[in-house]
Amino acid sequence: xxxxxxxxxxxxxxxxxxxxxxxxxxxxxxxxxxxxxxxxxxxxxxxxxxxxxxxxxxxxxxxxxxxxxxxxxxxxxxxxxxxxxxxxxxxxxxxxxxxxxxxxxxxxxxxxxxxxxx
Numbered sequence: 629x630x631x632x633x634x635x636x637x638x639x640x641x642x643x644x645x646x647x648x649x650x651x652x653x654x655x656x657x658x659x660x661x662x663x664x665x666x667x668x669x670x671x672x673x674x675x676x677x678x679x680x681x682x683x684x685x686x687x688x689x690x691x692x693x694x695x696x697x698x699x700x701x702x703x704x705x706x707x708x709x710x711x712x713x714x715x716x717x718x719x720x721x722x723x724x725x726x727x728x729x730x731x732x733x734x735x736x737x738x739x740x741x742x743x744x745x746x
Contacts (some may be wrong), residue, residue, distance in 0.1 A: 650698035
């Protein structure tokens with residue numbers, strides 16, 4: 629199963645335009661990328677084993693398939709917590725994992741992120 633990860637500033641759900649539809653995820657400099665849940669699991673496992681970050685700390689929602697169902701308060705709270713925890717380390721001190729490095733860098737630059745299933 630795949631996931632879509634969203635990285636952006638000021639992430640929020642907004643109603644659609646006049647053409648209808650569902651709530652959509654928006655934010656400044658919003659970017660999305662597909663990844664696998666196995667990559668997410670590897671990231672969570674590494675972070676738990678080497679940094680003591682429990683898997684549930686990450687804003688990854690395997691049971692969510694629609695953007696409109698992303699729990700945005702939870703997303704932002706988890707990003708804030710991760711920003712504080714990962715901010716204790718320089719990027720060089722973090723264990724190497726592409727996604728861990730990328731997300732830690734994003735948090736330092738004021739971005740938030742979340743992932744949902746597709």
